[in-house]
Amino acid sequence: MLKQFICSLLVILWGSFAMAENTTRDLENTLYLDLKDGRVVIETFPDLAPKHVARIKELAREKFYDGVVFHRVIEGFMAQAGDPTGTGMGGSDKLDLVAEFSDKTHARGIVSMARRGNDVNSANSQFFIVFEDSPFLDNQYTVWGEVVDGMQHVDAIKRGAGANGMVQDPDAIISFRVAADVEQQQTKEEVSSDTQESSAGE
Secondary structure, X not given: OHHXXXXXXXXXXXXXXXXXXXXXXXXXXXXXXXXXXXXXXXXXXXXXXXXXXHHHHHHHHOOOOOOOEOOEEEOXXXXXXXXXXXXOOOOOOOOOEOOOOOOOOOOOOEEEEOOOOOOOOOEOOOEEEEOXXXXXXXXXXXXXXXXXXXXXXXXXXXXXXOOOOEOOOOOEOOEEEEHHHHXXXXXXXXXXXXXXXXXXXX
């Protein structure tokens, strides 16, 4: 009996902690990246890279990234995704973005926009997450977010081979969503479930 009480108490406390954490975050500018090993929470930087954040959120709401693979993953460097062709040569049908460089350095967990070759104004839909501090990327690629939870799931992404890091049978993004949309949908489902239970009990 005591064991059950303690377990129930821990569940309640954990739920309260999770709710408090969500209320302190700007959910409209938070992203949920669901991978095979779990959820990655990304805080975006609309103050630093407004157009890039807007593009990522737009594509996420279109479910553009669902099923897209991490085609290029280099040990000790980064994991890159966002190309629906899985070749590293593709992108969305939207216009390329002009670079929005800032003083934010490419530290571990930073999410930055990939681009074509040496054209700094060619970012479109591809992005990468940095495994280790990589300051040499600063002012070369636009930083638009940072992993604030679940970096261990990013670390578990399948690595590529060779200097270019292209991956055979790569891991895929399960879903990529704006947190505000996910939480709103969850609330609706909970309200609907409560309403059905109330109706059944009458």
